[in-house]
Amino acid sequence: MSLTILGGNVSPFVRKVRVFCSEKGIPYELEPINPFAAPDDFREVSPLGLIPAMRDGDRVLADSSVICAYLEKTRPDNPLYPEDPYDYGRTLWFEEFIDGGFVARAGPKVFFPLVMIPLMRRQEPDEAEPLRVASEELPRFYEYLEAEIGDNEFFVADRLTLADIAVASPFVNLRHAGVAPERARFPKLRAFLDRMHGRPSFKACIEEESPVFGKRADLVQD
Ligand SMILES: N[C@@H](CCC(=O)N[C@@H](CS)C(=O)NCC(=O)O)C(=O)O
Helix, strand or coil: CCEEEECCCCCHHHHHHHHHHHHHCCCCEEECCCHHHCCCCHHHHCCCCCCCEEEECCEEEECHHHHHHHHHHHCCCCCCCCCCHHHHHHHHHHHHHHHHHHHHHHHHHHHHHHHHHHHHHCCCCCCHHHHHHHHHCCHHHHHHHHHHHCCCCCCCCCCCCHHHHHHHHHHHHHHHCCCCCCCCCCHHHHHHHHHHHCCHHHHHHHHHHHHHHCCCHHHCCC
16 A cells, blocks of 8 residues: 655654654655645544644554554564563653653744744744743753663664654754754763764655754754
8 A cells, every 4th residue: 555644844743754664664655734724625634633644545544653553553564663561661651751741842832933933934033932941941851861861772672663763853853943952961862863863764854854944953062
């Protein structure tokens, strides 16, 4: 069956699914959808009106977590969910920590005001509040991730899983916004992000997005 992912490339949730497909070797097409100006029939595929959604032959599904879970069952090669029940649970936990906790703050409070609103309104960003959030509210998420990655290469089961993809994805948005965890304070998290963003799966997304969304990326201190 031919797989289509519906959504805009700069969404961390769309990127999560695209990287997941790429790491598993699943071919797909990306159908660009702007969720804020979606065609009328988009809600038939995504009843909440959110991206990503997916078409697989005549099957449709929405939500990045749902889509990844479905793809793992229908295309089991190169598994990205661990077999062990606790490792499996921890993989889902990291996905939730990021999607439900971190992105809920970093997206609307940092990425949108620094990147999306200026692009849409063709104006310079008002930096004060998003940079305050970045320096005062995001570090507690970094602290947890720094402790959890420790000296490991991956978050769970000593191998690449959906947990690593879910964690690394929204940090691409932060990088586009010129924001990253301070290397001196969060060296293990930064090294993890460098490794993940250097994988061909993430690199392809970053190279595709950067010309439009990555104008502030040079502000990130290396
Ligand atoms: N839980 C959903 C979240 C999807 C989501 O929030 N997508 C955003 C883009 S990053 C969206 O479609 N926003 C449009 C809106 O809020 O109307 C998932 O994992 O797919």
